Amino acid sequence: MANPTKDKIKYSILKVIDVSGFKVLDPPVRLLFKEEPQKQIRDISRYMLLPIVFVFACLAAWTVLGPNHKTKSGEVPTPTRVWDAWKDSYRFHEKESEKEQAFMTTGEDRGAEVEKIEALIQKQEGEYAALEADSQSIAAQAKEKMESEIAPIKAEYDELKALSFSQKKERKSAEEALAQKVANKTAEPQQLVTLIKENGIKSESEKEELKLIKTKIDLIRSNPPKEVKAAQLAANKLADEIQHSKKRIDYLTSGNREVKGDTLLAKAADASTQLNTTTDGGEAYKQAKSLVSNTEKAEKTKGQQYPRSASIVWQTYRSLITVIIGFSLACLVAIPLGIMCGLNRIVMACLTPIISIFRPVSPVVWLLIFQIIIGAFFPDPEKHPLFLFLNDQANPLSYFQTNPAMIFSACTVAVCALWPALVNTALGVSSIDPDHLNVAKVLRLGFWSRLFKIIIPSSLPLVFAGLRISLGVGWMVLIAAEALSSSDGLGKFVWDEYQNGSSQSFANIIVACFVVGIIGFFLDRVMIVLQRLVSFDESASL
Amino acid sequence: MSVELKDVSVGFGTPSNRYEVLKDVNLKVEENEFVSIIGFSGSGKSTLMNLLAGLVFPDKGEVTFKGEKVKAAGPKLGIMFQNYSLLPWLTTYENIELAAAQVFKDLSKKELTEHVDRYIEMVSLTPARDRKPHELSGGMRQRASLARTLSLQPEILILDEPLSALDALTRGDLQEEILNIWEAERKTVVMVTNDVDEAVLMSNRIVPLTMGPSATLDTPFAVDIEYPRNRHTLNDHPEYKRLKTEITTYLINLNQEDKKGSSMDSYSMPDVMPKNFTPISGRPTLRNKFTQPH
Secondary structure, eight states: OOOHHHHHHHHHHHHHHHHHTOGGGHHHHHHHTTSSHHHHHHHHIIIIIHHHHHHHHHHHHHHHHGGGOEETTEEOOOHHHHHHHHHHHHHHHHHHHHHHHHHHOOTTHHHHHHHHHHHHHHHHHHHHHHHHHHHHHHHHHHHHHHHHHHHHHHHHHHHHHHHHHHHHHHHHHHHHHHHHHHHTTSSOHHHHHHHHHHHHHHHHHHHHHHHHHHHHHHHHHHOOOHHHHHHHHHHHHHHHHHHHHHHHHHHHTTTOHHHHHHHHHHHHHHHHHHHHHOOOHHHHHHHHHHHHHHHHHHHHHHTOOOOOOOOHHHHHHHHHHHHHHHHHHHHHHHHHHHHHHHHOHHHHHHHHHHHHHHTTSOHHHHHHHHHHHHHHHOSSGGGOHHHHHHTOTTSGGGGGOOOHHHHHHHHHHHHHHHHHHHHHHHHHHHTOOHHHHHHHHHTTOOHHHIIIIIIHHHHHHHHHHHHHHHHHHHHHHHHHHHHHHTOTTHHHHHHHHHHHOOTTHHHHHHHHHHHHHHHHHHHHHHHHHHHHHHOOSGGGOO | OOEEEEEEEEEESOGGGOEEEEEEEEEEEOTTOEEEEEOOTTSSHHHHHHHHHTSSOOSEEEEEETTEEOOSOOTTEEEEOTTOOOOTTSOHHHHHHHHHHHHOTTOOHHHHHHHHHHHHHHTTOGGGTTOOGGGSOHHHHHHHHHHHHHHTOOSEEEEESTTTTSOHHHHHHHHHHHHHHHHHHOOEEEEEESOHHHHHHHOSEEEEBOOSSSBOBOOOEEOOOOSSOOHHHHTTOHHHHHHHHHHHHHHHHHHHHHHHHSOOOOOOOOOOOOOOOOOSSSOOOTTSOOOOOO
């Protein structure tokens, strides 16, 4: 019955699940190995299926309730619209990558690529024509249906209008007749005033009636059936794709960096021949200058990078790199300081007031302070050697487009993430088991070996618990800091979408919300795994 | 003369609120002697061991080792802690290696490995060489701790209740192991215990520690039983029986004296007698209703 290799596989899988903290997956794995199937099925239904059902219930509630709330930025988007927004954002990223690839392609690949894309365009244009025709026919049908709906109302309207017009005329003539009588003193002036008043009320009510019917017609006109809009959107999307393909061809041909460079080189060569043949001093001067400048430009152009637009994927990468920089800074400061605090009570006493006062300070305040301080180091960021180096086209780090905003966002993250790591490290070091210190005494370990062989290993689990909290805080702070400081990243993405206010914005903000959440979750998981790996207590191993 | 305690007193707290743990303790341990210190829990046995190991220093009197005052703990005074004190993030081998590498700095890597493995072998832990402490049983941990202390090649072995946390069977095993090692290496050993059998079985001399506070060492009992001692035949040895009775009686008296001396009022117990559940007749099954005898 017992199968040792199978058991071995099972327990190693279970161990991985345990270390990574995905305890939920435990019952399915056990079920797969046929261990107490009934118990596993019960556990799965309790701890997996019910939560899944609950999540779906939440999504359903969102789908139903969302559209009921109308806001300035449109109604609250449903999950499907959010998903579409994510797909669009991702497609935008892909398009940027394709364009970049086209821009960088060199040599003979270009021709093949152009042919491929031209074929694609042909296909897309065919599809587009069909879609467009489809869309138009749908629109025509819808219009016809609408008109047929409107026609009877319109007839009623026209009739009523004509009637009202004739009656108005009659009333006016009656009024004029009465006025003549009043002038002839055969009628009282009071009579005329009453008549005008009455007639005024009558024509007012007729006007109201007409207006009511008119609104009815407008309502039908302004609410075309959904299919029309959907068909139009699909056609537009394809038109966008065609536009994009054309742009790609452009980047493969005249917009390509190699082609541009070659054009400049040709100009330079031309200038060179002219320089050799000319007899005129002024002309020679002109040609030599053109030769020099064109050669320089060609070199620059050939090394040029594609100027990418910020897509959500790039913004995510940039947020991640910023949080990693900030978190690393926090670790570099917090861990040594924490160890010193834990080792020495005087250091702890010195740092306690600083920790107590600065820990509760809001990240926004830190951001502004760092903005001022760091801004002072880079009065002219465009020309500062640090940024010139980092954003140099030959430097792979130029992908992240470092700027002062990124640096002070990272500093804000660092200063907010510092405290949990610092406090936990100090706690870990100071709560070391006295028995372990006695071992160090018996062995007569020196300061450094005591530190590295006894104190640090024994405090690692608590240090990592602190680092885990720090990273969570840092990620949360970063998004706010980016929104406020306009440092590229997910925070800025959200802020830009909020300011932008297109029909897609609200959905995009919710997309960003999920991206931030999911990345935060995975960062936390990574820290949990690290924490488990350095823990030596029994709970860590299966 | 290996280790000597001269009029040693140790206490804790401020002068106004002082708790004397040990008072005027005198002890002389000869070279190669196996001395057991026996006493009740909380009487200051561990403090006494820490004094010998140089982890605690006397307020009065002095502790000398080979005629020199003990100023700090060190590998020569090999103490084995009551609760193992193995470093939980290191394997058995690494724990011992850390200790041995610190003391024998000029050993090459290969020699060090051999040295460590020899001690692991000595306490029969070779199968658990690469396991971490939390994967070991209590007895195995205690062995690892013993191997670590032995690997320092201390001049005196200070055992602080080495076996008190173990079950009876493992305990017997380890007692034998320690005795064998002692007989093979003939080191000076000072062991603290609260088990009379263990003390009589293992040591040359048993020194009782009186009840705390202000505990002190009383007149020692010499154990004149030749080694090697066999736990199975020892039970019938007249000297063994005599000593056991004598020490047990001594300890009981000590305990009673302490209770009398304490100011705690004794509680009067209610006058109750146990019921007799023996059935008067019939089969003794549970189905029978228990009845009071007439």
